[in-house]
Each structure stands twice: as C-alpha cells, then as structure tokens.
Amino acid sequence: MDAIDKKLVGYLQLDAKKTTKELSLKLNLSVTAVYERIKKLEREGIISKYVALLDKKKIDKGFMVICHIKLVQHNVDSVTTFEKEVVKLDEVLECFHVSGDYDYIIKIYVKDMEAYREFMLTKLTTLQHIGSTHSVFMIGEVKNETNFKV
Amino acid sequence: MDAIDKKLVGYLQLDAKKTTKELSLKLNLSVTAVYERIKKLEREGIISKYVALLDKKKIDKGFMVICHIKLVQHNVDSVTTFEKEVVKLDEVLECFHVSGDYDYIIKIYVKDMEAYREFMLTKLTTLQHIGSTHSVFMIGEVKNETNFKV
DNA sequence: CTTGAAAGTCGGTCGAC
DNA sequence: GTCGACCGACTTTCAAG
Numbered sequence: 001m002d003a004i005d006k007k008l009v010g011y012l013q014l015d016a017k018k019t020t021k022e023l024s025l026k027l028n029l030s031v032t033a034v035y036e037r038i039k040k041l042e043r044e045g046i047i048s049k050y051v052a053l054l055d056k057k058k059i060d061k062g063f064m065v066i067c068h069i070k071l072v073q074h075n076v077d078s079v080t081t082f083e084k085e086v087v088k089l090d091e092v093l094e095c096f097h098v099s100g101d102y103d104y105i106i107k108i109y110v111k112d113m114e115a116y117r118e119f120m121l122t123k124l125t126t127l128q129h130i131g132s133t134h135s136v137f138m139i140g141e142v143k144n145e146t147n148f149k150v
Numbered sequence: 151m152d153a154i155d156k157k158l159v160g161y162l163q164l165d166a167k168k169t170t171k172e173l174s175l176k177l178n179l180s181v182t183a184v185y186e187r188i189k190k191l192e193r194e195g196i197i198s199k200y201v202a203l204l205d206k207k208k209i210d211k212g213f214m215v216i217c218h219i220k221l222v223q224h225n226v227d228s229v230t231t232f233e234k235e236v237v238k239l240d241e242v243l244e245c246f247h248v249s250g251d252y253d254y255i256i257k258i259y260v261k262d263m264e265a266y267r268e269f270m271l272t273k274l275t276t277l278q279h280i281g282s283t284h285s286v287f288m289i290g291e292v293k294n295e296t297n298f299k300v
Numbered sequence: 301c302t303t304g305a306a307a308g309t310c311g312g313t314c315g316a317c
Numbered sequence: 318g319t320c321g322a323c324c325g326a327c328t329t330t331c332a333a334g
Contacts, residue, residue, distance in 0.1 A: 001209075009209075012202035016166055019310065030320050035312070048205045051296055052162035055198045059151075059159075059300045066248065066255060083292045090299035097290035098216065105216060105286065109298065136255065140247035142233045146201055146296060148259065149240035150209045169327065180302055185329070 001046070004029070006150050008037055009047065013147035016050040053146070061109040064138040065116055067124070068102040070131040078129040085127050091119050102134070151196070154179070156300050158187055159197065163297035166200040203296070211259040214288040215266055217274070218252040220281040228279040235277050241269050252284070 004027055011018055011026065020034045027034060041047045056062050071078050079097075086095050086106065094107040110116050116135075124133065154177055161168055161176065170184045177184060191197045206212050221228050229247075236245050236256065244257040260266050266285075274283065 009202065009204060013204065014199075014201065016200040016202045021310080031310090032312090032321080033319060036318090039312090044208070045205050046208045047202050049164075049203050050166040051164065051201060051203060052159065052166045052197050053199050053201060053296060054159060054163065054298055054300070055195050056298070058194070058196045059298055061298050061300075064246070066246070087293045092293060093296070093298070094294050095292035096214070096216070096288045096294075097292055099287040099289055104292070137249040138246045139249055142245040142247055142254070143237045143242060144244050144246075146203060146243070148204055148206070148209055148211050148243070150204070150211075170329095171327080181328090182303085182330090183301065186301095189329095 001150075005037060005041065008034070009041060009150055010147070012038070012047065056109060060111040063110050063112045063116060064141075065108045065110070066136045066138070067106050067108060068134040068136070069104040069106060070102045070133075071104075071129045072131040073129065074103070082127060082129045089123055091123070102132075151300075155187060155191065158184070159191060159300055160297070162188070162197065206259060210261040213260050213262045213266060214291075215258045215260070216286045216288070217256050217258060218284040218286070219254040219256060220252045220283075221254075221279045222281040223279065224253070232277060232279045239273055241273070252282075 007027060008023065011023060020031045020038070023029075024031045024034045029037075038047070056064075071082060082104075083095070083097075086092055086104075091108045091110055092106050093109055094105075096105050097103065098105050108116065108119065110119055120133075120135075124130075157177060158173065161173060170181045170188070173179075173188075174181045174184045179187075188197070206214075221232060232254075233245070233247075236242055236254070241258045241260055242256050243259055244255075246255050247253065248255050258266065258269065260269055270283075270285075274280070
C-alpha cells in the first residue's frame with residue numbers, strides 16, 4: 001500500500017461505481033495501472049467487498065437503539081450459544097463483545113419505538129443466558145460512515 | 151417497493167458488482183426490467199450510494215473502542231461546537247447523540263491501544279465542552295454488517 | 301412487464317516497454 | 318512496476334408488443 005493505493009481506496013470507499021478511467025484521471029495513471037492496483041487490493045483482501053448502502057429512513061429503519069447486554073454466566077457455552085443466536089436476528093446489525101460493566105453491545109435498527117418494544121419482547125429477551133439489558137436510544141445521528149482514512 | 155424490489159436491494163446490499171444479467175436470472179425478470187428497477191431505487195434515494203468496504207485489520211484499524219461522552223453543559227452552543235469538531239476526527243467513524251446517562255456514543259477505529267492512547271490525549275480530550283469520557287474496548291466482533299433485511 | 305436491437309462504454313487480457 | 322490496443326461483455330436507451 002503506497003500513497004497511490006491509499007488515495008485509490010479512499011475514492012472507492014466513497015464511490016464503488018467510479019470507473020477505472022475516472023480514477024486514472026484523478027490519480028494521473030493509466031487505466032491498466034489503476035485496474036491492476038484494484039485487482040491487487042481485492043486479491044489481498046484489503047478491499048473485502050462492494051456493497052450498496054440504503055437510506056435507513058426510507059426503508060423504515062430510522063429508529064436506532066444501542067443495547068448493553070450482560071450474560072448470567074461467562075462460560076464458553078453461554079457465550080457461544082448467545083453469539084450464535086444473536087447473529088440470527090435481522091434487526092441486529094452489529095454485536096461486539098466488549099470489556100467493562102457489560103458483556104456485549106448490540107446495535108438495533110427498527111422502524112420506531114413500538115417496533116423496538118416488539119423486538120425486545122419477542123426476540124431479544126427470549127435469548128438464552130441473558131442476564132440484563134440496558135437500552136440507549138439514538139436522538140440524532142451526528143456521523144455514520146463506512147470509510148476509513150487510510 | 152414490492153417484493154421484487156426488496157429482493158433486489160437485498161442482493162445489492164451484499165454485492166454491488168452484480169450485473170443486471172445475473173440479477174435478472176435470480177429474479178426471473180428481463181435485464182431491462184432489473185435495470186429500470188435499480189434506476190428507480192437510486193432516483194428515489196432508497197439506494198443512497200455504492201461503496202467499497204475494507205478489511206479493518208489489514209489497514210491497521212483492528213482496534214475498536216466505543217466511547218461514552220458527557221458534555222459539561224447542554225446548551226445549543228456546546229452541542230453544535232462539539233458535534234462540528236467530532237465529525238472532523240478521522241478515527242471516529244460513528245457519533246450518535248443518545249438518551250441516558252451520557253450524551254454521545256462514538257465509535258473509534260485505530261491500530262492498537264497505543265494509538266488509542268494517542269488519540270485520547272491529542273484529539274478527543276482536547277475537544278471543547280467535554281465533561282467526561284468512558285471507553286469500552288472491543289474484545290471480539292460477533293456481527294458487523296451494513297445490510298438491512300428489508 | 302416483455303423481447304430484441306442498437307450504440308457506447310467498460311472490464312479484462314495482451315504484448316511491449 | 319508502467320502503457321496503449323484490442324475484444325467481449327456490459328450498461329443504457331429505444332421501439333414494439
């Protein structure tokens with residue numbers, strides 16, 4: 001990864017549909033050179049995938065909740081079964097095992113508070129080994145990006 | 151958004167590079183029909199952008215910290231200046247204004263603990279109006295997706 | 301919605317430097 | 318590493334049913 005590669009992934013993180021021609025102009029390279037660099041980055045797994053991002057509000061997922069979860073126990077069985085079950089939940093886009101006062105932080109996207117209540121009662125609290133949950137509601141999204149400064 | 155559109159955005163959220171031909175086979179539609187549907191979804195802003203995702207570890211951003219922040223005051227000036235400054239920080243990919251015991255939750259990606267210490271001292275704690283911070287460190291990534299079930 | 305055809309562009313491979 | 322040229326595959330638009 002030289003300086004050109006860093007610029008390149010910078011552009012692709014913002015717009016994956018940029019053509020090699022457009023990129024070649026921005027980077028002052030030939031299209032082939034850009035092409036080879038992109039393929040190298042894909043081969044090495046630095047670029048892992050290309051995805052479409054949706055407008056959360058327009059698909060009724062504008063209500064975000066961050067939920068802190070404690071397990072009752074912390075043995076391997078509790079942890080693995082909890083993790084296996086939580087990844088299945090469509091409303092949960094992120095789940096991190098963390099240090100501190102609780103064990104997991106999960107990020108939930110639903111339509112509104114009513115949908116969240118429904119999610120809590122029918123899905124989250126039915127998970128095994130859960131000790132306690134603490135919900136933090138999003139009031140406003142200040143920043144939410146997928147692109148790293150590299 | 152009918153059932154076909156939902157399937158379509160489902161595919162595109164997983165792989166933005168899928169050709170209209172591939173999609174037409176999966177959806178049992180003509181290439182033209184798929185093309186028109188995608189353009190409509192883009193026009194309506196349901197599909198907001200196409201991006202490349204990177205492997206965090208391979209670009210030295212494998213160390214994630216979630217930081218809870220309290221401001222000293224909660225007037226408009228404190229809030230807006232804090233928000234303006236925090237969005238400028240490259241290490242901060244997400245920042246949410248939240249309800250509860252603290253005001254903001256921010257997600258920070260850096261290389262390691264040393265880099266986080268550096269970030270804390272030289273960037274985060276120099277922000278104006280910050281009252282207190284509480285860092286939660288990621289031990290493991292159980293789930294981290296960008297695609298909604300729609 | 302469909303098919304088919306057209307035009308232009310792009311991705312991907314090549315040989316050469 | 319770089320480049321220009323090539324060709325097949327793609328996107329995009331159109332007409333007609």
